[in-house]
Amino acid sequence: MENEKLNLSNIAAHFSDAEKAREFLEAQRWPEGPICPHCGELDNAYRLEAKPDSKKAVRKGVWKCGGCREQFTVTVGTIFADSHIPLNKWLFAIHLLCASKKGMSAHQIHRMLGVTYKSAWFMMHRIRYAMTQEPLSSKLTGVIEVDETYIGGKLRTGTQGARRTDRPAGIANKAAVVSVLQRDGRVQSRHVEKVTAENLKPMLRQMIDEDAHLMTDTSTVLKAADVVCVKHDRVNHTVKEYVRYENGLCITTNAVEGYFANLKRGINGVYHFVGKQHLHRYLSEFDFRYNSREMKDGERTVMAIKQTGGKRLMLRDSREREVF
Ligand SMILES: [Zn+2]
Numbered sequence: 001m002e003n004e005k006l007n008l009s010n011i012a013a014h015f016s017d018a019e020k021a022r023e024f025l026e027a028q029r030w031p032e033g034p035i036c037p038h039c040g041e042l043d044n045a046y047r048l049e050a051k052p053d054s055k056k057a058v059r060k061g062v063w064k065c066g067g068c069r070e071q072f073t074v075t076v077g078t079i080f081a082d083s084h085i086p087l088n089k090w091l092f093a094i095h096l097l098c099a100s101k102k103g104m105s106a107h108q109i110h111r112m113l114g115v116t117y118k119s120a121w122f123m124m125h126r127i128r129y130a131m132t133q134e135p136l137s138s139k140l141t142g143v144i145e146v147d148e149t150y151i152g153g154k155l156r157t158g159t160q161g162a163r164r165t166d167r168p169a170g171i172a173n174k175a176a177v178v179s180v181l182q183r184d185g186r187v188q189s190r191h192v193e194k195v196t197a198e199n200l201k202p203m204l205r206q207m208i209d210e211d212a213h214l215m216t217d218t219s220t221v222l223k224a225a226d227v228v229c230v231k232h233d234r235v236n237h238t239v240k241e242y243v244r245y246e247n248g249l250c251i252t253t254n255a256v257e258g259y260f261a262n263l264k265r266g267i268n269g270v271y272h273f274v275g276k277q278h279l280h281r282y283l284s285e286f287d288f289r290y291n292s293r294e295m296k297d298g299e300r301t302v303m304a305i306k307q308t309g310g311k312r313l314m315l316r317d318s319r320e321r322e323v324f
Contacts, residue, residue: 002298003296003298003299003301003302005296005298006095006297006298006299006301006302007095007099007297007298008092008095008096008099011088011091011092011095012092015087015088015091015092016088017086017088018086018087018088019060019061020088021086021087021088021090021091022060022061022073022074022075022087024091025074025075025080025087025091025305026061026074028302028305028306029074029078029305029306029308029309030074033045034063034072034074036063036065036067036068036070036072037072037076037077038065038068038070038072039065039067039068039070041065041066041067041068044065044066044067045063045064045065045066045072046063046064046066047062047063047064048062048063048064048071059073061073061074061075075087077309077310078308078309078310079126079127079129079130079308080126080308083123085115085119085123089113089114089115090123091301091305092112092113093109093113093120093123093124093127094127094130094301094304094305095297095298095301096109096112097124097127097128097285097304098289098297098300098301098304099297099300099301100270101262101266101289102262102265102266102269102270103266103270103271103282103285103286104124104270105270105271105272106120106121106123106124107120109123109124125278125281127285127304128281128282128284128285129281129284130304130307130308131284131285131287131288131304131307132281132284132288133186133188133284133287133288133291136186136188136207138209139206139207139208139209139212140180140182140185140186140188140207140208140209140212141182141209141211141212142182142183142184142185142212142213143182143183143212143213143215143249144180144181144182144183144208144212144213144214144215144229145180145181145183145214145215145216145252145253145255145256146178146179146180146181146204146208146214146215146216146225146253146256147178147179147181147216147217147219147253147256147257147260148176148177148178148179148195148219149176149177149179149260149263149264150174150175150176150177151174151175151176151177151263151264151267151274151279152173152174152175152267152268152273152274152276152279175191175274175276175279176191176192176193176194176195177189177190177191177192177260177263177279177283178190178192178195178200178203179256179259179260180204180207180208181255181256181259183255186287186290186291187256187259187287187290187291188207188287189263189283189286189287190203190280190283191276191279191280191283196224197223197224197227198224200224200225201224201227201228204224204225204228205227205228208228208229210228210229210230211229211231212229212231213229213231213232213233213249214228214229214231214232214233215232215233215234215235215251215252215253216232216233216234216253217234217235217236217237217253218234218235218236218237218238233246233249233251234251235251235252235253242254259286259290262286262290263283263286266282266286267282288304
């Protein structure tokens, strides 16, 4: 099956059981033969099969490394490790999350896949973890739009909200998100405790090349951007200026605002409530879909599946394991 043609209908047909899903996972993670997770040897392992005269059953999908003689399966060191959820249900969940523009709630996964709500919740968080992008190997260049938005929380107006925190009324209790979007390129979003120039400077310096051309609105905190890049244009939203052209260049933050619009529709409409401690996982999910927006849903699913490896360490440290 070609990856771009992967959709719900043929996932249902081809991955009717966990065994078929395992073979698919092996083909995706190991295109050049099995890789031993213990010693790293490539294509020097064989499948363990029960000997004809042996009564001992052999677990399906187990390989033995010809180098270090250790046994392993394709799920060792992945987000699927130690999970009792059948692999085909995992593939369904990955596809559903990859193919839904605004995300999918754990309640819906729970109903659609027949797993408990608690399992669905942890599955979704593990998948979001797989979607986390590696730190960029090079800084973003070209035209970069930077903006901030506020997610969730109750909108408090008047002095009450302002009194509780030192933030202006209206954004108290909300979580701040700053996104750096390369026009026609990638986006990276971060949850920041407080949007101040001091907090933003190191983050922007780390992500953006100093030769980039920055576009922001006139919000005062984005003065941080001046320190990072020499080329910096602003659109003045307070006087209803959203787009202007200078020397053939479009000065606007419309792309990053479009990204925020979709993020908010997802967080407010699908997830309803997102705890601040989990917000970075949701940002990984929305960034992942945005950064693969040119792909077909099936290709995006396969990309997520390929990223399921190398995630063991973090899960070991996490309380998530207790639930599986
Ligand atoms: Zn080995």
